[in-house]
Amino acid sequence: MTLSLWRWAHLVLALLASTFILIASLTGIILGIDAALSRLDAIQSDHLDQITLAEALPVFREAFPEITEISVENGERVLVKGLDAEWNELAAYVDPSTGEILGEPVQESSFIQWVTAFHRSLFLKSTGRLMIGAGALLLIMIAISGIFLVIQRQNGIIHFFSKIPKEGKHQYYHVELGRWTLVPILVLALSGTYLFLDGFNIFPATPMLEFPEEISEEESEFLDPEEFPAFQEIYLSDLQKVEFPFAPDPNEFFKLTSKNSQQLINQFSGAVIQNVDTPTIAQLKELNLVLHTGKTSWVWVLILTLASANILYFIYSGIVIWRKRTRTKIKNIITPDQAEIVLIVGTENGSTLGFASAIHRQLLANGTASYLCEGNAYQHFHKANQILVFTATHGQGEAPANASKLLALIHQTQQPKDTQFSVIGFGSKSYPDYCAFAVEVDRTMTELPWFQQAVSLHTVNDKNAVEFTDWVKAFNHQSGFTLATTPAVYAAKPTKLKTLKVVEKVFEESDQTFLLTLKVNGIAKFTSGDLLAIYPANDERERLYSIGKCKGKIQLVVKLHPGGFGSGFLNNLEVGDQVKARIIANQSFHLPKKAKSVAMIANGTGIAPFLGMIQQNGSSKHLYVGFRTETTMTQRYTRQISAFQPKSSNHLSHWAFSRQESYTHPYVMDLIQRDSEFFAQLLAEDGVVMICGSLAMQRNVEAKLDEICLAHHKKGLSHFKAKGQVLVDCY
Amino acid sequence: MKLSKLLLVGVILGLFTYSAFAQVSKYKCLVQMSNYVGEGAYITISLINPQGDYEKTLQVLGDDEKWYETLEKWNEFYLQQPSQIDGVTGASVSGGGRSIVTLDLDASKIDKGYKLRFESAVENNKYYFDDVEIPLSSQALAQQNDGKGYIRFVRFIKVK
Structure with missing residues (x-):
C-alpha cells in the first residue's frame, strides 16, 4: 500500500x-x-496466597460480631462488611493474620x-x-x-x-x-x-446462580464454616467475594465468588449446592480493568x-x-527511495512550488516515479537518475527559507553515479542579484563528480510562464518526456486574494512619495513588517510593499517612480477604490517579542513598517530615520510617532535630513556614528537592529555598525547577525 | 400571624423532642435481587405515612445522584426535602445480587398504618415505584416479602 x-x-x-x-x-x-x-x-496485606478462607474466618469473627460479606480487592487486601456491637453497619479492611483493623474504605472525592x-x-x-x-x-x-x-x-x-x-x-x-x-x-x-x-x-454475561426451590430442613451433619471443604480449599488471593447467609435458615446460603466460578454453599453442611463457571470473556473484565486503570x-x-x-x-x-x-501542498505517492526523478523546491512563500508541482503532476500522470520535496529535505535518493532543482533566491543571493541547508546538503550527500541534474531559478529582475542562489546551486552541482548537467541553468523572471516553457522544451528535448509546453499550464493564478479598500491617500509632491491606507474586507491576520503583494496587470507579476499596521489598517508608504509598474498602479487608486492583493507573512521582519530594546533604522519609504511597529507594546524602541528634506509628509510621520511615544525616555526618535543644511547629521549613518556608544551597548545586551529601506543605505549602515562593533567588542557585525540581532528588509 | 408562628415553632420543637426520645428499633434488612439482566438497580426504601405520603427515606442503595431522577416519584419528595435521608450505601445492586442494610424504625409507628416502600430503577429500563410495598406491621417484618420488579424478595431481622 x-x-x-x-x-x-x-x-x-x-x-x-x-x-x-x-x-x-x-x-x-x-x-x-x-x-x-x-x-x-494503598492498604496491602501480605501472604493472601497462603491463607485459606477457613483459616481467616475465626480472625475476622474476632473483629466483627456479625459478618455479612467478605471481599478481596485487587487480590491484595480484605474488606469485611458487617454489623458492630451496636448493630450499626460497618466496613473495614482487616488483616487476615492478626485481625487488626487496617482502615476503612475511603470514598472517592x-x-x-x-x-x-x-x-x-x-x-x-x-x-x-x-x-x-x-x-x-x-x-x-x-x-x-x-x-x-x-x-x-x-x-x-x-x-x-x-x-x-x-x-x-x-x-x-x-x-x-x-x-x-x-x-x-x-x-x-x-x-x-x-x-x-x-x-x-x-x-455473554456470567450465568447467574439459580435460586433453589424451598428446601425443607433436613437432618444432616452440621459443620462449622471453618470446616467447610470449599472454604478450606480457597486461598484469599483467589477469592473475590463471599456473602454470608442472612438468617440461620436452610433457604439462606453462603455465596462464594472466585475468579472463575460462583458457588452456593449450604450454611449448615457446607455442601456445594450449585457451581457456575465464569465464561473466559467475562473473566477478562477484571484484567481489562486492571490494564485500563x-x-x-x-x-x-x-x-x-x-x-x-x-x-x-x-x-x-x-x-x-x-x-x-x-500548506506546502507537496503530494507524494512514493517514498524517496523509490524516486527516479526528484524535484527539489526552494521557495520563500510557495510560488515556485506551483511550477514544480505542475511538472510533478504531469510526471506522475505519465507513470514516472517522481518525488517532490523541499530543499531542506534533500537526501540520498537511491534510485534517482534526474534531480531537478526549482529555486527562488532570497535577499542578496541567499537561500529561500525552506532551502536554507540545501547547499550544504548537496555537498555532503552522495547520489547515484551519473545522476543528471538541472537547475531552474526563479526571481525578479527588479531586484539585484537576480537568481543568485540558483546560480550558486548550479555551480555547486556542476562541480560534484556524481552529477551530470542535463539542461543548463534557466531563469524565470517574475513567474513568467513563457520563460518557464523554454526550460520545459529543453528538458523534453533532452529527456524524451512530452511535458506540456503551453505557457497557460504554468501561469500561476494568485490565490488567497483579499479585497482591500482605499480609505486614505496623501501625496507629497516635493519627493513624489505617497501614503496609502487600506482597509481589509473580512478577516485578515497580519502585522507590521508583513508584505502586501499587488498584481498591477492582473497577471502573475506581483509587487511587494512593506506593511505598517496602524489602527488595524494597512498603511503603505510608496515612492512614485516614473513609469513604475507597482507604484504607478497604486498612485492611480483613489479613496473608495477597491484592490485585490495578497498578504504575505514575513516572519523574519516582525518586531522581536523578546528583545529588551530595538533600534529601527530606515530611510525614505522604509519607514512604513516602523510606523506600525512603534504602536506595538514591548521593547523600548529607538527610531533612526533619514529623508532628503523636511516635508509635510515627514511632519505627519513625526505626529504619528509622537502620538504613540510615551513621555519616558526609552522611546526616542532621531531624524536626519540630507538636503537641509541646518542639520549637523545629514545621514542616518551620522546619527549612528553620533550614538555609537548606544549601538555598541544595545548589541551587547542582546538588543535588535532592524533596517528597512534602500539597499545602498543598508550597506552603509551595516558598514558603520561593523566599525562600531569592531571598536567596542573586537567582533564584527556578522557575529551579531548570526545571533539574529540584525533584521533586514531592504530593496 | 405571631401566634401562628409560635405554634409552628412549638410543633417543630415538639416533633424534634418526640423523635429524639422515640423508641428506635433496629432491623437488619435483606434486599435480594432477581436474576435480571442489565445495569445495577438504584433502590430507595421509604417510610410512607398513613395518608400515603412520603415521610422519610430510610435507605438509598446507590450514591450517584445523577440517577436519582429515574426514581421519579421518590425524587419529587427528595427534591423537596433532601435532608430526610437516614442512610446512603455506596453500591447499586445488580441482578442476582443482594444487599444487607440496617434500618432504624420508630417502634411507635409499627402497626399504626404506616408502610415501607421499596422503589427500584435500572438505567434504560423500567421503573417500579412499588417494587415492594408492605405494611409496617409486626407480621410483615417477620416474613419474606416478594417483589414485583427487580427485587426478588426482602426480609427483616430485628436486632435491637
Whole structure:
C-alpha cells in the first residue's frame, strides 16, 4: 500500500476522534495521577496466597460480631462488611493474620467521581458512553494505522526502531514518541473498548446462580464454616467475594465468588449446592480493568498517564504536521527511495512550488516515479537518475527559507553515479542579484563528480510562464518526456486574494512619495513588517510593499517612480477604490517579542513598517530615520510617532535630513556614528537592529555598525547577525 | 400571624423532642435481587405515612445522584426535602445480587398504618415505584416479602 493511504486513514480517523480522545486523555491524566497517588498509601496485606478462607474466618469473627460479606480487592487486601456491637453497619479492611483493623474504605472525592463520570460518559449517560467508546475504537485504528505508517516510513518492520530522519521538530517527536508509546496506547484503547462493550452487555454475561426451590430442613451433619471443604480449599488471593447467609435458615446460603466460578454453599453442611463457571470473556473484565486503570501497579499507572499525556501531544503535533503539509501542498505517492526523478523546491512563500508541482503532476500522470520535496529535505535518493532543482533566491543571493541547508546538503550527500541534474531559478529582475542562489546551486552541482548537467541553468523572471516553457522544451528535448509546453499550464493564478479598500491617500509632491491606507474586507491576520503583494496587470507579476499596521489598517508608504509598474498602479487608486492583493507573512521582519530594546533604522519609504511597529507594546524602541528634506509628509510621520511615544525616555526618535543644511547629521549613518556608544551597548545586551529601506543605505549602515562593533567588542557585525540581532528588509 | 408562628415553632420543637426520645428499633434488612439482566438497580426504601405520603427515606442503595431522577416519584419528595435521608450505601445492586442494610424504625409507628416502600430503577429500563410495598406491621417484618420488579424478595431481622 502507498504511504499516502495510511497517512490519509491516520489523519481522517484522528480528526474524527480527536474531540473525544482529547477529553478522554485529559480526564485520563487526572485519573492516572490520582490513581498513582492513592497507590502510595494503598492498604496491602501480605501472604493472601497462603491463607485459606477457613483459616481467616475465626480472625475476622474476632473483629466483627456479625459478618455479612467478605471481599478481596485487587487480590491484595480484605474488606469485611458487617454489623458492630451496636448493630450499626460497618466496613473495614482487616488483616487476615492478626485481625487488626487496617482502615476503612475511603470514598472517592466528588471531584474524582465527577472526572470518572466525565471520562466514561461525558455526563450524557448511554449516548456519552457510546461516543467515548467510539473514540476508543477509533484510537485502536489510529494506533494501528500509525504502526503501518511507521513501518512504511522505516522501510519495513525490522527498522521499526532504527533512527528516523529529523525533518521537523513536531514531525520527529510525533514519530519518535509514537513508536515508544504505541503499545500502552493500544492497550488503553483496547481495554477501553472492551469496557465500553461490556457496559453495553455485548459479551455473554456470567450465568447467574439459580435460586433453589424451598428446601425443607433436613437432618444432616452440621459443620462449622471453618470446616467447610470449599472454604478450606480457597486461598484469599483467589477469592473475590463471599456473602454470608442472612438468617440461620436452610433457604439462606453462603455465596462464594472466585475468579472463575460462583458457588452456593449450604450454611449448615457446607455442601456445594450449585457451581457456575465464569465464561473466559467475562473473566477478562477484571484484567481489562486492571490494564485500563493500572489499579494494581503504580509503574503501569505512570506509563498509562504518560501515554495519555502523549496523546495530547500527538493531537497537537499531528495538527501542526497536517497544516504544514496542506500548506506546502507537496503530494507524494512514493517514498524517496523509490524516486527516479526528484524535484527539489526552494521557495520563500510557495510560488515556485506551483511550477514544480505542475511538472510533478504531469510526471506522475505519465507513470514516472517522481518525488517532490523541499530543499531542506534533500537526501540520498537511491534510485534517482534526474534531480531537478526549482529555486527562488532570497535577499542578496541567499537561500529561500525552506532551502536554507540545501547547499550544504548537496555537498555532503552522495547520489547515484551519473545522476543528471538541472537547475531552474526563479526571481525578479527588479531586484539585484537576480537568481543568485540558483546560480550558486548550479555551480555547486556542476562541480560534484556524481552529477551530470542535463539542461543548463534557466531563469524565470517574475513567474513568467513563457520563460518557464523554454526550460520545459529543453528538458523534453533532452529527456524524451512530452511535458506540456503551453505557457497557460504554468501561469500561476494568485490565490488567497483579499479585497482591500482605499480609505486614505496623501501625496507629497516635493519627493513624489505617497501614503496609502487600506482597509481589509473580512478577516485578515497580519502585522507590521508583513508584505502586501499587488498584481498591477492582473497577471502573475506581483509587487511587494512593506506593511505598517496602524489602527488595524494597512498603511503603505510608496515612492512614485516614473513609469513604475507597482507604484504607478497604486498612485492611480483613489479613496473608495477597491484592490485585490495578497498578504504575505514575513516572519523574519516582525518586531522581536523578546528583545529588551530595538533600534529601527530606515530611510525614505522604509519607514512604513516602523510606523506600525512603534504602536506595538514591548521593547523600548529607538527610531533612526533619514529623508532628503523636511516635508509635510515627514511632519505627519513625526505626529504619528509622537502620538504613540510615551513621555519616558526609552522611546526616542532621531531624524536626519540630507538636503537641509541646518542639520549637523545629514545621514542616518551620522546619527549612528553620533550614538555609537548606544549601538555598541544595545548589541551587547542582546538588543535588535532592524533596517528597512534602500539597499545602498543598508550597506552603509551595516558598514558603520561593523566599525562600531569592531571598536567596542573586537567582533564584527556578522557575529551579531548570526545571533539574529540584525533584521533586514531592504530593496 | 405571631401566634401562628409560635405554634409552628412549638410543633417543630415538639416533633424534634418526640423523635429524639422515640423508641428506635433496629432491623437488619435483606434486599435480594432477581436474576435480571442489565445495569445495577438504584433502590430507595421509604417510610410512607398513613395518608400515603412520603415521610422519610430510610435507605438509598446507590450514591450517584445523577440517577436519582429515574426514581421519579421518590425524587419529587427528595427534591423537596433532601435532608430526610437516614442512610446512603455506596453500591447499586445488580441482578442476582443482594444487599444487607440496617434500618432504624420508630417502634411507635409499627402497626399504626404506616408502610415501607421499596422503589427500584435500572438505567434504560423500567421503573417500579412499588417494587415492594408492605405494611409496617409486626407480621410483615417477620416474613419474606416478594417483589414485583427487580427485587426478588426482602426480609427483616430485628436486632435491637
